[in-house]
Amino acid sequence: MKPAFQDLIPHNHCFGCGPQNSEGLKLKSYWRDDGSSECVYLPQPHQCAGPTGFVNGGIIATLIDCHCICTAMAHAYALAGREIGQGQPIWYVTGELNIQYLAPTPIDEAIKLVAKVENVSGKKMTLSCELMNVTEAPSTPYARATIMAIQVPSNWLKHADIPAMCEKS
Numbered sequence: 001m002k003p004a005f006q007d008l009i010p011h012n013h014c015f016g017c018g019p020q021n022s023e024g025l026k027l028k029s030y031w032r033d034d035g036s037s038e039c040v041y042l043p044q045p046h047q048c049a050g051p052t053g054f055v056n057g058g059i060i061a062t063l064i065d066c067h068c069i070c071t072a073m074a075h076a077y078a079l080a081g082r083e084i085g086q087g088q089p090i091w092y093v094t095g096e097l098n099i100q101y102l103a104p105t106p107i108d109e110a111i112k113l114v115a116k117v118e119n120v121s122g123k124k125m126t127l128s129c130e131l132m133n134v135t136e137a138p139s140t141p142y143a144r145a146t147i148m149a150i151q152v153p154s155n156w157l158k159h160a161d162i163p164a165m166c167e168k169s
């Protein structure tokens with residue numbers, strides 16, 4: 001199996017997807033054969049909403065955000081004809097994130113996110129994402145989102161690092 005996008009992105013301290021963030025969610029995203037990307041995540045009990053059986057909406061937003069932004073970066077590297085993390089760094093940030101929460105997301109089972117690149121225009125990349133049961137059973141997704149990823153300069157990440165986090169890597 002190929003490494004996850006996140007394991008190829010250098011210096012990634014992101015709370016949602018950074019291998020270098022010991023307190024983070026450590027998402028792992030991969031390409032699927034149809035050109036979409038997927039991420040399977042097992043929610044933790046402390047990530048609950050008011051009712052303990054459902055996942056907190058902010059956690060859901062973070063999962064969607066990170067899976068989509070890492071998909072945007074992976075797609076941009078592919079368009080550049082490079083492996084993720086090779087050569088001049090390619091960085092995207094979240095410009096817009098629109099989520100429809102369609103049904104409560106159970107906290108006691110694995111969930112799956114599937115993202116697709118819908119459009120690339122200059123520095124902007126639009127992606128769609130659905131969060132669903134891990135079996136992809138034919139049911140309404142728990143959440144559906146669109147996200148606008150914006151490319152930032154290749155020195156963006158280092159520019160924004162603070163020394164305390166740098167020392168941990």
Ligand SMILES: CCCCCCCC(=O)SCCNC(=O)CCNC(=O)[C@H](O)C(C)(C)COP(=O)(O)OP(=O)(O)OC[C@H]1O[C@@H](n2cnc3c(N)ncnc32)[C@H](O)[C@@H]1OP(=O)(O)O
Pocket residue numbers: 009011012013014016017065066069070092093094095096122123124148150151152
């Ligand atoms: C390491 C891996 C981790 C990845 C997963 C985590 C993802 C994250 O959480 S990133 C953190 C959250 N996001 C941020 O902090 C971003 C904060 N915002 C910014 O830094 C800036 O506003 C930024 C970079 C989005 C845009 O900067 P700006 O100087 O306006 O960009 P600019 O070059 O002028 O705009 C480029 C295009 O994007 C458009 N655009 C800019 N901002 C937005 C926006 N928020 N929504 C939609 N479109 C936008 C512009 O209109 C322009 O469009 P066009 O080319 O058609 O004229």
